[in-house]
Amino acid sequence: MKLSGTASVILGMLRIKPMSGYEIKQAVDESTAFFWAASYGQIYPELRRLERAGLVQGEPAPRGARRRNLYTLTAEGHEVLEAWLGEPPAPPELRFEGLLKLFFLRADEREVAQRHLHTMKDQNVAALERLREIEPRARALPDGSQLLVLRAGITALEATEQWLEHAEDRLTKPPPQRKPR
């Protein structure tokens, strides 16, 4: 039983507690989104596939007249999830357009590079703020591993921040002409 990326987040989330598709999306957005995102377009179809495969079980749990399906892990779902959790993780993958542009920009396009660095800084600050906002909530959890993972994100973003500082210096000041006074 091979799990798609989306399938594993879904099962993982459902092991914490039964949820609807909508709630899974919310949970992903405020926890794993930084290193593992998922959209509605993946979640809803995948939930159906998982139900057909017998790994989750859905049942209607409307709130008022608003329909809603609550999904629960089946015994088989637990097994499959735990098997997946036990397998060695694939190496991380990154897609970082800012670095790509910087890589291609030449010395005579320095201004463009500076603009991009600025954008990257904003994005980095925004991401850091989001994570730090979550931190107190994660700190309150009993398990600790969520907090650990959050710290990974914060560490990486802080390192990026430092690098951005360094990069800006490099691009602002033209390389010193080696003229010690």
Next chain:
Amino acid sequence: MKLSGTASVILGMLRIKPMSGYEIKQAVDESTAFFWAASYGQIYPELRRLERAGLVQGEPAPRGARRRNLYTLTAEGHEVLEAWLGEPPAPPELRFEGLLKLFFLRADEREVAQRHLHTMKDQNVAALERLREIEPRARALPDGSQLLVLRAGITALEATEQWLEHAEDRLTKPPPQRKPR
């Protein structure tokens, strides 16, 4: 003119100098792969699309009896690439299965988590070694921005390394029972 991710790496590489599909792949593997990868399955079809669109021009340049197509940026290709280089970069995306597993593992599955941390460490060390191996070559380049980007990768991996160390401590030693001596 909207460029796919693969299209932009290809054009970017061809701006450095004309190359064959095979050479583009090699160049990607030893420079941008860390933050922007591409496979043959993308490169070859994309080169044809780009040629049909008039952004690159291919011509046969066999080496002996071994066939080979050299692609060059057209004037329009230059324009399109430069337009793309000027647009603000999209925020980075990460897919990190190791963190996902750690996130889902509970306190009673600590051994599995430790195994995964070990795997992640190996992967991290391997990646760092690859980058450090490239560094001297990048240092020799005239432009400097390649070296800058490489430093970004090294910085991020070093930060990850530190975090891995920290995470291992946390998982090995059970949380201190607050008993100051």
Next chain:
DNA sequence: GGTCACATGTAAAGTGTTACATGATTCC
């Protein structure tokens, strides 16, 4: 009455990986 959050879904298009297939050349 309008906007926002709740809630579920589909369709199409685009992106990407993997495995396969083919053949030449170089090096041991």
Next chain:
DNA sequence: GGAATCATGTAACACTTTACATGTGACC
């Protein structure tokens, strides 16, 4: 002769994003 590297490509599949469509409930 065999393995590794050079070189190009296709086909099948898996994965993802985006836009659209629909309707309820809460709050101002």
